[in-house]
Amino acid sequence: MSIWTDIVHRVRGRLSRESNANLTDELRFHLEMETRQLEATGLSRADAENEARRRFGGVDRYTEELRDERGGRFFEHLRLDARYALRLARRFPAFTAIVVLTLGISIGANTAIFSVVDAVLLRPLPFPRGQDLVLLYAQNPDKSLPRFSVSYADYVDWRKETHSFTDIAAYTTSSLTFTDHEDVQRLAGLSVTPNFFDVLLARPQLGRLYHDRDPASETDNEIVLTYGFWQRALAADPSIVGRPIKIGGSSRTVIGVLPADFNLDGNPVDALTVLVPAAIPNVESHGQHILNAVGRLRPGTSLESAQADLLGVATRVAAADPGIAGWTANVFHLGDELVRGLASPLYILLAAAGLVLLIGCINVANLLLTRSAIREREVALRQALGAARSRLVGQLMVESAELAIAGTLLGLLIGKLTLRAILAFAPTGLLPASIGIDTRVLAFAAALIVFATVAVGLWPALSATRSRLTASLHDGGRASTGGLGTLRARRTLVVAETSLALVLLICAGLVIQSLGHMLRVDPGFRTDRVVSMRVSLNGSRYNDTTQIQFFRDLQSRLEARAGIEAVAAANTPPIASGGIVTNIRLVGVPQRAGEKLMGAATAITPGFFRTLSMRIVQGRDVEWNDTHPSLLVSEAAAREYWPDQSAIGKRIAFGPRDTLGLEVVGVVADSRSRGLTTAAPAMIYMAYSGATRLGRTMTLVIRGRGDAGAVLATTKAVVHEIDPTLALFNVRTVDAIVQQSIGQPRLNTMLLSFFAIIAMTLATIGIYGVVSYSVAQRTQEIGVRMALGAAQRDVMNLILREGGALAMIGVVVGVGGALVATRFIQSWLFGIERMDLPTIVVTAVALIVVAVAASYLPARRASQVDPLVAMRAD
């Protein structure tokens, strides 16, 4: 309040300090003249002064009135209204607390979700003119592969022949090993074409970056570091530029450090090296899909015309090479690609939060309406005394604004806590860690204040001042006559919020059950007590033979250790990858010309199925001693490739030159290797030794008896025994991988349920409020009923029925709303129908029960009305 006084004084002072003084001077002159005249009639000086003052009636009052005449009273009124509103707030603490809490919770939920939306969807890319950046993919519509990696040959052709891009750069992830004294660390590397930074328009924090000059030769032993790695591993050494660091057995010169905000696709990067095309096997082949491509659109070029341009080039390239028939290309905005899969859930959650805010505002409007009904007499009296309507509406608006500001401040606090909870529950990597309540979110909250003030304040303000003067005054001691109309309005509001709450409850009920179904899915392999980690066999000592030997050694040595039960390796993680999609040919099965069969394959070492407890339903596992490399297929693959025949003994060939192929020695039970919610795919498990090119980075799966830490320690020791230069990374339990794969549904479910609970609570408060109000209105009627012989039970039923009826109408409207709303969460549902009848019935019944429960207190109050008192109360 002192702030207000201060502001008012300052503003008023600046406006009219001089004229204020003049005003007082003028009136003082008048008084003095009056005094003199009175003195002349014989009064003493003191008496004359007193009489003059009496006749005038106080200088202050007229100064005030004169100021009114000249405007400038706005701030004065604001100050008075604000002070009055604060006094009112203190007089009705319960009312104030409920209103502020309601606004706080609903604004908090919105602020939290908006912070996420802002950070994920609205923030620009950390590159100049980021809206022109695009990702280019190979695509194969026939095999529904819209986003596939690009071959170097594609990249060269696209770059040369398209004209929609200022330039295109290619990059691929790489695994680097950084040796710092004795410590070996695995780095997340990015191998980029020399024009990479030119395309992004990235600038260095220190030193310089690669540029598109003479590629390869001179940059081959240079390295660019990211800010994070420079901070973490090199202690932010400012003199690092120009110095060598040890990478993978040789040394590379650091030429520059990237700024802290460098972030291409959200994946962590430590260091960037130049891509050497000569190091890519089969580099001229268009089928060698291993790169990612990022381009920059020419200014003014639309994505559609760029797509058409690229498609034309890709079609020409494919026409010239039968090996890549069916392959074309696709281009998307980088910004859209980064949030793919995240945008629609976020907008849905934002909408849910918006519903909560709407319910909150309805509730507060309802409460204000109650109070304005109580204050109708006060308002009517003031109108009778000549207060202008605009002045009264203004005052009521100031009261609302004060509540809205308090609610928003509380909302920011609640929002901060909610945001912290969201970040804690979100699976790692899903959301950027830098999300916070920033100035844009504050602006959003301020917009909410305005919305809340107008929505919540305007109606009661108008309704209160519209009241017919005489009616309210004649009403004597009774609360109000605007009663019936207001009650109807309030019932409408309660029905509206009940139905909105039901919509949220039904959606929450559906996603909760979906999550339950996901958790009960049998993945087809065991997840407990299995640890997975990656290892990279880098360095000159490894070739095909020594690599196989390494895994064989590791298995026999590790399985001999205490606490370890089974060990194997695969080139893809056991879940969420689903193998590598590649061209296959079924030997002996005639194939239509031009048709190409694709299969998902993963390379495994013997013992893989034993480690993950996957059942071999037919045949046997691959073995170290197999003279010829062999493979197993999943049941789904066996059915798809050789329907009605046994798969055992059949052969699958990889690549065009392979005529013999690998023999199927076993069939494995299906497993959900692409994620819990995706049907088990057809999988080919080939012996590691049979792969055309043996992967150097493999995933180890280890089943142990102890916890993950103990398993890791044992594994580390054994790996160190075999080769001390190797580093283990990405250590995680398979359980954690499975949990991570449903992390987003879990977060969605948590937030939606949270909103639904808030909505239901608010609706309950609303029903309680309106029923209490109606009981207060009907006290006299109830008294008459009881005097005429109605039992307490009858009166209670009467009131409970009112609450129940309101909820019932809300339920009917809400189910209608849910018909529409559930369409938006269709993609979140798993194993349950969009209009699942049991869910609807259970939530509807729950809502009605809660509504009747909320009416219980007012109903009891009504039943204890003393008929004599009630009828006299007028």
Next chain:
Amino acid sequence: MHPNADVLQGTLDLLILKSVSIDSMHGWGISQRIQQISSGVLEVNQGSLYPALHRLVKRGWLQAAWGTSENNRRARFYRLTTLGKKQLADETATWRRFSAAVEAILATS
């Protein structure tokens, strides 16, 4: 508040305009002049006088300036503007018509 505030207010404007039509005058002088000429029948409520003066200034009928009073005090003097002269003529005519009409009605019985 004065019970006949409304009636008085409309008349007050006319009386003020008339008072300052000959010479510029300060607020107290105006109230004295009205009282004297009406032989004490019309007493100007000071609470209405100053708001009225400011209102007339704002409408451009009066012009205010600081000057020195007859007893050498700083006082605010009000003077009729051209617009004010026209207004005075209009209001005088309206008043005459009004009072003549009332007079005529009163004379009938």
